[in-house]
Amino acid sequence: MNASQYNRGIRKVIIAGAAALGIVVMAGCAGTPTTKSAAVTKKPAGVWPLAIQDPAAHESGAQIWSENCMRCHQLRSPAQYTPAQWGIIVQYMRLKAGLTGEQAKKVLAFLKSASAHQD
């Protein structure tokens, strides 16, 4: 493979990546979190990306926590950290696990509540 072939190859990769990113950004803007989740839920399944529904819309924080965290490690007790510490950890783990912002919010609400109960 010569230099021009290499450049063509890397250009294709970058274009494909940019297109994928554009779609994700559009989806992100179309289904902006929080208050719009209920409206998104009502939309019938249709043309992508309008039919995208955040899993957080129909899952509880406890469910998201147990199903997703256990994929990579043993479940940590909510009592191991304070609510403030969970705020930091969930922000970090959102990145690691690829959670949506809504999912992370629900998990954090659950952990904070469970952590406070066990104090």
Add this chain to the structure above:
Amino acid sequence: MKHKQRMAMCIGLALAMLPAAGLQAAPARADYKKLEKKYEALQAQMATMARQMTAMQKQMTEVKKEAVAKATMSEKATKAEFRRLYKKVMAASQRISELEPGNIQVLIDGDVNFQFIHKSGSASTFYADASPLIQVRVDKHIFINAGFDFYTQSGAAGGAQADMGAANINYELNNYMTIGGGLVSSPIGGIVGIYNPAPWNRWLVDGSLEDNLLPPNELGVWTRGGVPAPNNLGYFTYFLFVSNGPALASTAGSPYNTLTYGNWNPAAQNGKTVGGRVSYLPIPNVEVGYSFEYARPSADGAIRTSNSMVQAVDFNTYYVNKKIDGLVRFRGGWAWDQVGQGVIPGTTTFAFGNMSDGGQIEAAYQPSMCGIKYLDRMMAALRYDYIDGPATSGFPTPGHEQRWSVGLDYWLHSNAVLKFEYEFDNLSNAQHGNDAMFVQFAVGI
């Protein structure tokens, strides 16, 4: 005669009495016509009034509709105003909370482990490792992460060593995307950077042979996040980056053909790499991933005629059920490193043009629901791993290497584990490889 006189008298009498009786004379035809006209005029007037009434009713209905519409508009305007005000108040509240002392939250966690290693052909040794992780939540969007690794190294030049594993800034752009830059664990292959981030979290003590083919970290910029699949058909995660590329090993004593990841060699960094990992989760406890890294590595800047492509697939799944008295896990992955042709510095000899590959599959079972004390904290793990490098490369030894590893873990806590592992090693150019035994105590903070 008498009769005639009598008739005339009667008529005269009657005529004389008429005015006294109040009777009038019969109406004239002109009067009748006048009355008829009057009646017709009245009828026309009534019809006009009826039309006017209908018009008024119609008008009333329209006015009513208009009034209702105005009221609705006013209500909508009020709601919009309320939302605007609510946003304003929330923004102000957020700003105030950001100005309060202590709003930047810092957490130091990480892990510490020590182990005893006995490997055939080498002297046994103790080993210790501490990896603090500093995590800072600047606000709800900005997150900073810095990780270090302090460890002991045996041998004549041994001693305490330090390394940096992470130094990155992340910004949450929206519900589905975070962008960032700096030094971060590489997502390639998934196994190293995602499933096995720390020793306490590995089921077995020793790393997989596949790890040798994968970059441990990336120094660059990236975007990552999760996107639900359309129509509730699962979930995608992605991690795409541009980073400093790998270098080709070319120093004396090192084999050609192999990629070295370190991100520190400036001569090799002119060729940046593009890569990423995309995974699909049909259900939360099943994940399959594909990753790639495309670069044009140089060998200490001397040659730049080669390209490299690393590709990997991985999967991860777990299942918890009372029927099996607990938890069973499976993970696996395979990676291919392809390096294109180049010229050895100072010669006209072509080198490279080779492929290395390797992978692993591991399984673990923990009878966490068996109800038997101590046994419910044990986890048995089994792994098969394999690597095949170019015969001339000595990577990690010429030819291929395969191992079977068995381990038994005892979980004192969800983040504290005592592990025992035995590794059966086989090399293609030897009767027997370097079998090894490990004992480790690891704690995640």
